[in-house]
Amino acid sequence: MADREKRHLEIRGKRKKQIMSVALRLFSSEGYGHVSIAELAIHAGISKGLMYNYFDSKESLLKAIVEEGIDKIIQSFDRNRDGILTAEEFAHFIRSTFRLMEENKVYWTQFFGLIIQPNIKEFLKNSEMTGLIASYFDILGVYFKNMGFEDPMLEVFHLSVTIEGFALMMLFYNDLADIPEALFKRFEERIIHTYT
Amino acid sequence: MADREKRHLEIRGKRKKQIMSVALRLFSSEGYGHVSIAELAIHAGISKGLMYNYFDSKESLLKAIVEEGIDKIIQSFDRNRDGILTAEEFAHFIRSTFRLMEENKVYWTQFFGLIIQPNIKEFLKNSEMTGLIASYFDILGVYFKNMGFEDPMLEVFHLSVTIEGFALMMLFYNDLADIPEALFKRFEERIIHTYT
Amino acid sequence: MADREKRHLEIRGKRKKQIMSVALRLFSSEGYGHVSIAELAIHAGISKGLMYNYFDSKESLLKAIVEEGIDKIIQSFDRNRDGILTAEEFAHFIRSTFRLMEENKVYWTQFFGLIIQPNIKEFLKNSEMTGLIASYFDILGVYFKNMGFEDPMLEVFHLSVTIEGFALMMLFYNDLADIPEALFKRFEERIIHTYT
Amino acid sequence: MADREKRHLEIRGKRKKQIMSVALRLFSSEGYGHVSIAELAIHAGISKGLMYNYFDSKESLLKAIVEEGIDKIIQSFDRNRDGILTAEEFAHFIRSTFRLMEENKVYWTQFFGLIIQPNIKEFLKNSEMTGLIASYFDILGVYFKNMGFEDPMLEVFHLSVTIEGFALMMLFYNDLADIPEALFKRFEERIIHTYT
DNA sequence: AATGAATGAGTCTTCATTCAT
DNA sequence: TATGAATGAAGACTCATTCAT
Structure with a gap:
């Protein structure tokens, strides 16, 4: 039984x-x-x-998919939230983020392609992610301030915009020709270099 | 008559x-x-x-909309293509691009929200835009090389990713609360400062 | 226009x-x-x-049909509700009710066949008919009391049961062979005779 | 074994x-x-x-249920069919019928609610019940004739209509509020009184 | 030019029934 | 005997498109 x-x-x-x-x-x-x-x-x-x-329905399937993705993101980012970042920790944070994306490039590209669709965006806005993102913005803001950046919030904005743009680029060009693997690494180091 | x-x-x-x-x-x-x-x-x-x-059909309406947007873009960017950019020209190029987006924020945000939808992306790939973008990438590559950047193609990538990310951010947050107008200006200067 | x-x-x-x-x-x-x-x-x-x-939907069609029938009934019975019935008025009431049913036998038989279906009964219970029926029950109760019946409410019950049973009988036998027209008349006089 | x-x-x-x-x-x-x-x-x-x-199937289940009900009815009514009814026997017949219904009110109400559904009626028409009912109609016809009723077939019709109407009434009102137990008894005596 | 009634292919969803375990 | 995953035909409903007026 x-x-x-x-x-x-x-x-x-x-x-x-x-x-x-x-x-x-x-x-x-x-x-x-x-x-x-x-x-x-x-x-x-x-x-x-x-x-x-x-x-239960097509929409319920969609919901399950989106929620699973959100859960994965939350699980990945919900560690070490003491709030203060050193330059080393920042570098590690960026690297592990890219590593995560790289390892499951197909999954995350698809997921990103899903959540930018109209009406589906709403799922995100009502999820825990909103709070998570806000708290990361805060942490990054403090970090940039400590690093002596003139306009820390602008840097936070710039960084997050850059990462979103990167995801979008992957989504667009992945169908045609794969983005060269090396670009991942160079792009990531470019970001770390700018901000440490 | x-x-x-x-x-x-x-x-x-x-x-x-x-x-x-x-x-x-x-x-x-x-x-x-x-x-x-x-x-x-x-x-x-x-x-x-x-x-x-x-x-003729719903799809033909869609096509007309997308083509009109592409035409507008091409008309805006098809000037001064002698191919060599000075730092001043670069700054001017960035500024006028942002100005264009700002003036018709609603239109471009909607247009962007349209062309990132699956299946619609294809319209772009088969349009003149592909060539236009490629030529701009070349011009920017030469510019960054002349400016002494170590990895010019990475910078081109970074810049375009940043701008796309910016558009995506506008699309996402415009529904909830408008992005502060000032951010446009600061973001734009931040880019110019990085690359000149 | x-x-x-x-x-x-x-x-x-x-x-x-x-x-x-x-x-x-x-x-x-x-x-x-x-x-x-x-x-x-x-x-x-x-x-x-x-x-x-x-x-809007199949159910909405059903609703429209049921409501139309209820309205027809209410319109037919909503006159002269002063509340006191003479024997003559009672006879007239019965006769006109049967006349109404007879004239649109097909319609009312179908309508009856509809509203006794499970789940559809609920429509009636929430309609104005409930109140209308109750008020007729009251009027009939008074009438039977005045006529010297021992247990007026039982007579009300008996009468309404008889009419409902008549409707059901019509529904059952109408498919096979029509109920002889004469029966209408004799049945109606039988009721009048019993109660006047 | x-x-x-x-x-x-x-x-x-x-x-x-x-x-x-x-x-x-x-x-x-x-x-x-x-x-x-x-x-x-x-x-x-x-x-x-x-x-x-x-x-074997859903329909076969339905059939079994309907046939069981028909069997129960036939078993209940298939006794003393010598064909001649005295007034006392008539009273006893009515009383035992009501007793049967009362004892298994829930079952018979449900059964009645089933067999009046469209398409299911057909089961009855093809069953032994048709003959049984016809023979009871005959017996009652003779009884009413002997009792001196002017239009015996009309009385048969009236009686059967009344009983069916009673069943329908029970079906309708049982969900909301139970019909008072006493009504059973009074209604039954009312019928007996009318016809003996 | 403009309307909206009408069509029918296609969509989501339900459900009686089968079958491997 | 008993289970529930799996099937596919059929049902309610949507919608791009046509056409008479």
Whole structure:
């Protein structure tokens, strides 16, 4: 009994992940509104009805995907929040952020491609991320002030804009030709160099 | 007769612009796929059928909007392409770019919100813009080299990423609370200062 | 302009009535839940989509039908409610009620067949009819008391039960073979005779 | 072995009854077409698949329920069919009928709520009940004739209509507030008094 | 030029039923 | 016996597009 139940849960878990993974890819590349359940089912190799065994609706599937991504981000960034950053810590923070993105380039690119879609942005605004971002902005503001920057908030703005722009660039050019791996490294060092 | 015809064309022109303007706003905020012709007609104060007097289809309307935006960009940037930039010319180039964006903040924000949507990106890739951007990249590369930057292509990348990131930030935060006007100016000077 | 608008409204009105009429017939004979929009469309000689030009949903169509019936009933019975009934008035009340049912036997049989369906009953309970029925019960109670009946409320109950049962009988046997016209008359006189 | 088999059959029998009981309740209150197998399974505390171990299909389950009800009715009324009714026998017949309904008010109300649904009526028409009812009509006709009623068939009609109307009334008002128990008794005596 | 009734293909969703375990 | 994952046909509903007026 416990055996059967365990297997069921395993199967459910796998299927759920599989559906979410396929959906993220399609939603990101085609746009949420342009992906039909039929298309999703074909790409996931399942029947049309099965999705509804795992998610209440198409929108609920979207929500699950977005929330999972937000959770991943929060888990990654929710450590060492004592609030004071040294130059070394700043460098480490930037490097580990890029490392995270690089390791799951496909996932994060797709995720980014998803959350910039109209109506989906709203999910973010109502999530914990808003607070998380604000607190990081504060920490960075203090750091830049301590480092002697004239206009710390402008630097915070510049840095975050740069990182978002980088993500957007990856999204745009990844379809055509991959961005050279080396660029990751050089770009990252360029940022660290500017701010330490 | 010629008079009547002229007035006729004038009216057509105005209607067309009005439809395109409303459509851009809706496509950008709701997402192309989520805007129905019925909704568009209501917001434009016309009947559903009338749209088809001006555009062959919904997609043709989209195309017209995107092409108009691309044309505007090309017209703005297609001057002084002798190819060699002085520091002063660079500063002027950055300033006039920001000025253009600032003056039509609403239009460009909407336009940006439109072209980052999946499937619509493709329009850009097949447009003249690709070549235009490439040529600007070349000019900037030469400029950065002349200015003694170690890795000119990285700087080009950084600059373009920054500007795209800025546009994205405007798109995201414009709904909630306007970005302070002053930031435009400070951000722009920050870029000029870095690269001159 | 006013002309066109008028014609539009005329067409809309006719179509709406036509759809409601076909829907009532099908809902009553097949059961609301078993009638598909496709089936309804075929029987009404229209396309599947057109129904949604006139009603928001299948349920909204149902609601319109039920409410129309309730309104008809209320209009028929909402006259002379001074509250005191003579034997003559009672006889007239019964006769005119039967006359109304007889004249639109098809409509009322279908309507009755609709409102006894599960879930649809609820519509009635929340309608004005509840109050109307209650007030008629009161009036009849007084009448039976004045006529010297031992247990007036029991008579009210008996009478209403009899009429409802008559409606149900019509619904059941109308499919197979029509109830003989004469029965209407004899049944009606039987009731009048019992209670005057 | 025979023991195990017996227990086996006992369990099967119980399960079957349980499923039928839950199904009758749901079919009656929600309408046959609106009850899904999933819903049924949840309310019966079994899995979706298990139902198919006991019944071939949803319709076959419905059929079993209706047939069981018809059987119960036939068993109750199939006695003393010598054909001639005295006044005393008539009174006893009415009383025992009401007693039967009263004792299993919930069951019969639900059953009645089921068989008046469109499409389900057909089951009755093709069942033995049609003949049974006809024969009772005959017996009652003779009885009323012997009792000196002017229009015996009208009385048969009136009586059956009254009883059906009573059942319908119970179905309608049972959800809201129970019909006072005393009414059963008084209503029954009222009928007996009229016809003896 | 302008309207909106009408169409029907396509979308999301439900659900009776099957089957491997 | 019992489970629930999986299927696919069918249902409610949407919407780009056409066309008579």
